[in-house]
Amino acid sequence: DHPLEVNEYQQGNGDPEKLWGLVINDLTDALNSGALDSKANVNDKVATATTGFAQALLGKSYVYMTYSLAGGINGGQDAINAVSAAKTSPYWKNAVEALDKVINSNQYALYQGPFKDIYNSVSDWNSENIFEWNRIYNSSNTSTNLSTAFESYMIGWDNANMTGYGDILPCNFLTPRRELYDAMVAWQGADNPRTLGSVVSYEQAVNLMGCGVLMGPHTMYAVDGVFDMKFFRDEHKDCITSHATDKDYPLMRYAEVLLAYAEAKAELGQLSDADWAATVGAIRKRAGITGGLTSKPTAV
Numbered sequence: 001d002h003p004l005e006v007n008e009y010q011q012g013n014g015d016p017e018k019l020w021g022l023v024i025n026d027l028t029d030a031l032n033s034g035a036l037d038s039k040a041n042v043n044d045k046v047a048t049a050t051t052g053f054a055q056a057l058l059g060k061s062y063v064y065m066t067y068s069l070a071g072g073i074n075g076g077q078d079a080i081n082a083v084s085a086a087k088t089s090p091y092w093k094n095a096v097e098a099l100d101k102v103i104n105s106n107q108y109a110l111y112q113g114p115f116k117d118i119y120n121s122v123s124d125w126n127s128e129n130i131f132e133w134n135r136i137y138n139s140s141n142t143s144t145n146l147s148t149a150f151e152s153y154m155i156g157w158d159n160a161n162m163t164g165y166g167d168i169l170p171c172n173f174l175t176p177r178r179e180l181y182d183a184m185v186a187w188q189g190a191d192n193p194r195t196l197g198s199v200v201s202y203e204q205a206v207n208l209m210g211c212g213v214l215m216g217p218h219t220m221y222a223v224d225g226v227f228d229m230k231f232f233r234d235e236h237k238d239c240i241t242s243h244a245t246d247k248d249y250p251l252m253r254y255a256e257v258l259l260a261y262a263e264a265k266a267e268l269g270q271l272s273d274a275d276w277a278a279t280v281g282a283i284r285k286r287a288g289i290t291g292g293l294t295s296k297p298t299a300v
Helices: 018-035 051-068 076-088 093-102 145-154 180-186 200-209 254-267 273-278 280-286
Strands: 128-131 197-203 226-227 248-253
Touching: 018 051, 051 076, 051 093, 051 128, 051 226, 051 248, 093 254, 128 254, 180 197, 180 226, 197 200, 200 226, 248 254, 254 273, 254 280, 273 280
Parallel strands: none
Antiparallel strands: 128 248, 197 226
């Protein structure tokens, strides 16, 4: 909260409660400042930080605080124990109040296009993205520390060669495991929209998308025979680096607000059937999930 003097460079661990207090104060100050933009309606496209984004971060912070201050920040068994200890946290109520304001603003709605397009460029600036990292197609773009941090989530495979970075490496970073794909197929089937929009097998990539593997000196590595679809670069442009893409990265989506709200309400014992339908149920319906939980469980 201030420029450090030379003798302050070596800092010890901070007090988690004070650190969370700083987060809450900063977000509260931002909301009360009157300096943030606000959306005019659900389809309004605002590229700057908004009151909705700050409000969503505030609610998310209260949710994370419950586990952090219950010992989850320590990891290991403490993190496991924190799940139970957090049930008595006073911050669940704060989370509900903060997230309820986002929901009742009527400024956001779940994206209702094809599930596979949620993270693709066609859905940039859609009603579900509360705040997104804007990206512009420019083959001269170069990497920076900031862009690299976000690109750890953005690197994907594109075009018929299944390349990772342009036409250099026929691979995929941060790839899903085969166990995940097998579990999704066993639960929902290989042709379920959520499965096809999340992870596909090599056979599906070839037969459904016309993809292949680049033949050359490189070896496909870190791949378990399945490929991530959520950040598939679908522009089919002649990209020479992954920085040259139109696909934005959503830092906060309305779906996360709904899930956090449902979690907080459940921990307070206040998750009604209507709450379930409007949050978890709506997300499941959008994803095309028909099996498993079709209504609020008797115990959460």
